[in-house]
Amino acid sequence: MSTPFGLDLGNNNSVLAVARNRGIDVVVNEVSNRSTPSMVGFGPRNRYLGESGKTKQTSNVKNTVENLKRIIGLNFKDPDFDIEGKFFNSKLVQLKNGKVGVKVNFGGKTHTFSATQLTAMLIDKVKHTVQQEIKSTVTDVCLAVPVWYSEEQRYNIADAARIAGLNPVRIVNDATAAAVSYGVFKSDLPGPKEKPRIVSLVDIGHSTYTCSVIAFRQGEMKVLGTSYDKHFGGRDFDRAITEHFADQFKDKYKIDIRQNAKAYNRILCAAEKLKKVLSANTTAPFSVESVMDDIDVSSQLSREELEELVKPLLKRVTDPISKSLSQANLTVNDIEFVEIIGGTTRIPILKKSISDAFGKPLSSTLNQDEAVAKGAAFICAIHSPTLRVKPFKFEDINPYSVSYTWDKQVEDEDHLEVFPANSSYPSTKLITLHRTGDFYMKATYTDTSKLPRGTPATIAKWKLTGVNVPKGQDFVPVKIKLRCDPSGLHIIESAYTLEDITVREPVPLPEDAPEDAEPQFKEVIKTVKKDTLGITAETFALNPVELNDLIEKENELTNQDKLVAETEDRKNTLEEYIYTLRAKLDNEYSDFASDAEKKKLKEMLATTEDWLYDDGDDSTKAKYIAKYEELASLGNIIRGRYLAKEEEKRQKLRANQEASRMDDIAEKLAAQRKAQASSDEGSEDNDENMDLD
Template identity: 50%
Template sequence: MSVVGVDLGTLNSVIAVARNRGVDVITNEVSNRATPSLVGFGPKSRYIGEAAKNQEISNLKNTVSSFTRLAGRTINDPDVQVEKDFVSAPLIDVNGQVGAEVTYLGKKEKFTATQILGMFLTRIKQTATAELKLPVSDVVLGCPTWFTDAQRRAILDASDIAGLKCLRLMNDTTATALGYGITKLDLPGPEEKPRRVVFVDIGHSSYSASVVEFRKGELAVKSTAWDRHFGGRYIDKALTEHFGKEFKEKFKIDIFENPKARFRVLAGVEKLKKILSANSVAPLNIESVMNDVDVRSTLKREELEELIKPLLDRATGPIEQALAEAKLKPEDIDAIEMVGGCTRVPSLKTAIQDYFGKPLSFTLNQDEAVARGAAFSCAILSPVFRVRDFSVHDMVNYPIEFTWEKSDDIPDEDTSLTVFNKGNVMPSTKILTFYRKHPFDLEAKYAKPEQLPGKTNPWIGRFSVKGVKEDSKGDFMICKLKARLNVHGVLNVESGYYVEETEVEEPIPEPAKDEKKDGDAMEVDSKKEDDKPKTRKVKKQQRKGDLPLSAGTAALDQATKDAATEKENQMIMEDKLVADTENQKNELESFIYELKDKILGVYAEFASDDEKSRLSAKLEIIEDWLYDDGEDASKAQYVSKVEEIRSIAGPIIQRHNDKIEEERQVVLKKHQEAAAAKQAEIERKKREEEAKKQPEEPEAKDAEMTDAETTKPDEIEEPSA
């Protein structure tokens, strides 16, 4: 079973996997630890991740970015209008959702942002599968804290389209907090003052700040605040506008009239911004930015800070709001952990450090902290890994209310109720009670629409309760509905049932005995043996049956999701065929060059003059075809051309291989003979050694004895009787 955590970033995405010795961030097909969050569309196939980045500048109108921020929104959303400044593909309405119109396989196609996110998750799945060498299905995905129910449902739908099972959709700062806390062995105990940490996450496009309290084995998010339009891309935009004006005056070119020129400058200023994070001055040199004009300039760090002053003025806004909601002051905070690529900007760090009056902490990897925390969460949810117990108590960020139609039988009934308040612990379950005689509907919506991002529709879902009727006495049916805000931050009415009130007898609890009076030597039990415990009749509700429910939410219906999944599978097959065709084309090209070289070298002695001339002619013909008509041929055609060459070259190659095999056998035989001779020599020496170790047998003595050997007569022993 795979254990994968993914940080779905606006600029890049990071994949982390849990292994037996901890959590590792894995690399993609070009060995990068972060994969560009891009999907491009071409005449033959899609380009996803690194491939999309490589062709972005030449295929701007068919390359889609920011799809994580676009999913679950409508084209009229003000935030979507902001994204148009950063997405090069045209954004359009697709069946009520925002999407992109692109040219794919030579014709115009419309894809929703949810579909495009599903395509990207398919590549994430393939990358993780290649690394783990196991099928990947279970993941935990990170998303911005401020995402609404509709946006969260869109991410879950996208993961379904990609064939992934999202075990938890986790807020970015909560994932970071989990990665921070689960490795700490010195957290305070249950009775001690908690460790309070502020997590500041400033990424490419948004800024979040969370106040989190840690105790041993648990974390609790106390407050979260954000600025949805604050990050690295807004610094890049300010720099691009600055240099655009400078180039107009200095080089008489307008980069804003040419999308490719603007993109080249955008890529240049991104590098310049990174250089200024560590240096006081940085150069900008771009060759042939447009109209064959080369541009060059420099920028000082002070000039950059002046350009982004409107951003810097908002640098502590989310932190101040988060502390106010948690009812804390800067001095109450034990540590300030900084994550996100934009936290490398010196002026931002200085502004935040000055606000707290204490040094900032950078103990976490700024680019990988979210993915690592998500992988830890996935490991906790997986039965395969044993992970230290660590509870995560997230919080509700937007209050949610239910509304319903007034019942004619209850004229003074309230018709709305805020069920989940801001700051409540999440996940959370509430039981709603209704008295009804007929089926009824209720709607869930955000109680304070003005707090939502952009002008998001506050509507969450409509739930119909069926099977409601009068009871046998003509009274109301008591209906109970189970509303749950789950681990994804998504609201559902999970079940409905009805109860009946019945009278039951229960014993009356005896009053607690008073404390012994001073001077009492003992207690006297005045209770008689035949006294029975007193009882009382009480009404209790007993569950009698289920109530069928139907729900309408922002999630895709099953038919639409199935169609999107089928379309995705078709495109995967198209991509695979194109990749296989390209590989076959490369194989044919390599084969031609290899034979051209070897027919004059190692194969020369194994081919007759006629075979050489026929093979050379065939190679010339197929090479000309390859760079002319064969530039865009099918896989079958490339395979056919390889076979044509093999029909002539095959016998030559076989003779060469036979000769090589014959020589190999001769060498092998010599080796075997040498080895046998060596073994025989070893055995001979062994036998000689063994012979030397055996004792020598005494030689037969001569018949005549020497004088020394003659026995004297008086020394001869008499035989005993």
């Protein structure tokens, strides 16, 4: 049975949660952290994913890719590319399909990977982390993504999950997932027929700022409005601090960290830590050793100086708030609570700016780092056929109007706005068209001027086949079921032709009709389903051939990583065995080996050690195993003698302890018998005295 899995794929860190044990648990990674760095690195032989990618980042900066969620589905010529490019040390390139890819050096060769592939690598890593932790399989996942993700990006992230061997049961907006956490675990919400509680959820993470207005009742919630600033987050604060020190160090130490990617990255990482320290302190020191040219740098920064550096960012705080309220047709006075999540909302001046914009104090009843992942895990559990969860209904909102167009075959309209802006989803609409034969349909955004820059106007295309027009008719009615599914994807769920048939229906008899009156019938024309149409979709999803190719490549890379890890483990085992056996040979094993055996084994150990640090430094798993077994063939004989002697000692000690225990028992029994005998003699004396009396 698969365990429901929720993934908050963050730009800086990802959080993993599962539904089990009648609750939602956050899964810790291999170093017991509750979040995993969203990084993919490439080395001479294997990949560095998650924590290992973060560890290797400073020394492997050009081949470490982060900010994955920002480039998935991004066009190379998109206006946002210039903004995103500033946050990358690895080389971004244009792929054949016009999308952004990353060129890295891996295994001594140059490789180019798409953003979808890189994201799949990270998802595959966290999938294995979950499986190792919960000791269970994981197949279904609910992925939380930014509100501003386009239909194309949602398909891309779903493809990444499939490449990683997961079934994406739902793609959910991260703010909506966090709101589900709030709605499910809050026990004081209004009843189903009461006025809903209006809550504004402000989420500011590493790269994105989202504000949602949500109405809550017991067992349900509805998103009323959502707005965002996709270029506002913790990384902008980090960069502001880094740029400040870059200017300072240029004057103070005569070094320009902007010209050295490793140096800039080290200052950027230190700036992130400094930002966190200043959230709790008014001033903090700043120092980094050997930044570049063997120069150590040091300085300090106060909270006031930080607030001055980020003033341009703070001016943008109110915009998403006012837009989300406008979309919901509400004012700040209608908001009852303001919930904040996301690590960046811990910055004091930012919290104050948000509070001032709403004119009320902020609430942080949700876990700021884990609320999204927990909500996603609960949503995944809803889709599980094997789990029973607390009933909870939730609806999201369409930010943009979507229209469907079709071939104009007869004199009727050739387009229709089906899902208006601000309408809720999931949602289903039925339309009827008059068709003369097979036809095409297309879903597009109604008003392209309101779309984010670079968003494709066309969402999907379909070819509908199997339209048979009866003889004597010019056209046939076709009923089409259009749907905006729970993941926000626009699809054609079904389509079929209609036909009119004549049926006989009984006519009700008058009340005074005799009992033996014959029933009357009338002929009625009814419209019924005739032929189901074939639907061929053309979406942003990978076709089956491409998907299978990428799945095979990911499996190959995973197996390669596993082999490298196992080889390294065998190498370490061999090295440890050499030093351990050598030390024991001169100590506890000394009396159990002849001089000839000691000499031979020491020579073998020295030879293997020389090989290990020379030709064997980069050998194969099988070779390390063979070398280990060669040493163990003699070492285990000596160890066996030692263990046999130790076992003999333990048995002798155990026998002595058992004999001692039996002696103690015998003494106690003897003492008891003696005491009983004395007691019996005393009783006889008393009896005699009684007789004399």
